[in-house]
Amino acid sequence: MKTFTLIIIFLLSSHLIFSQDCKSFVWFKQGSHLEYRSFAIKEQKSQGQFEEVARFTFTVEGVSDSMVNRTAYVTKRVEMINKKRVFEKQLKVICLDGRIGFEMSHFLCDTIIRAYYPLDTDQMFSFVSSARGGMIFPFSAAKSVGSTQDLLVSIRGKYYDPGTKYKSPSWSASEDKYTAKSTVVKLELLGEETVTCPAGTFNCFKLLLTREFDFGTRIRRQLGAHLYYNKEIGIVKWEDAVSYTELTAISN
DSSP, X not given: OHHHHHHHHHHHHHHHHHOOOGGGSGGGSXXXXXXXXXXXXXXXXXXXXXXXXXXXXXXXXXXXXXXXOEEEEEEEEEEETXXXXXXXXXXXXXXXXXXXXXXXXXXXXXXXXXXXXXXTEEEEEEEEEEEEOOEEETTOHHHHTTOEEEEEEEEEEEEEEOOBTTBOOEXXXXXXXXXXXXXXXXXXXXXXXXXXXXXXXXXXXXXXXXXXXXXXXSOEEEEEEEEEEETTTEEEEEEOSSEEEXXXXXXX
């Protein structure tokens, strides 16, 4: 009986620690505006130097309630710095039983273009609409693991043709497209940490998100990212081995 009581106390305390009041969460306040900046390591062996690659803005356009959840309707705008492209889409953020659910690609660029040196080639990753599940915070490994996101990958490049005795050297363009898949395989709580970024200083849960990228017959690998989550703001910072994104401004 004592053991059973201890289990109940543990479960209740865990729910209190990790659940949150959706009404105080900035993503459920109409008119809230959040800005993020994303940085990546420079190409051509830049020895750890980072450059800005994208700017994100999120605006909460409206909030609705039902018998079981609260939903925020968000406009996401992404400006790609180097390629001078702008993407805009509509998102939903859902609160259910004190858990916050974000779409898989919520904090990511909808299209990522990376140059491969020394070849004159661009590799473009576009997140497509096919998805299952999402990222559940502040901490829900059971509900986040297994979530998937499809990516449309396009490799575009120019390849040098040295020519022959009867043909002059030239560049020829080519393009190859295929669909890859990203799957959440782990969401692990590492502890708590204070994070300072341009938007301020925040007390955060530090989480390790591990995703497996399946490129079919091409390549299959796992990549990890650290997420810093605040219970009133959401993700304050997102970083991996080659890039990081941080909150730069917030208003509501």
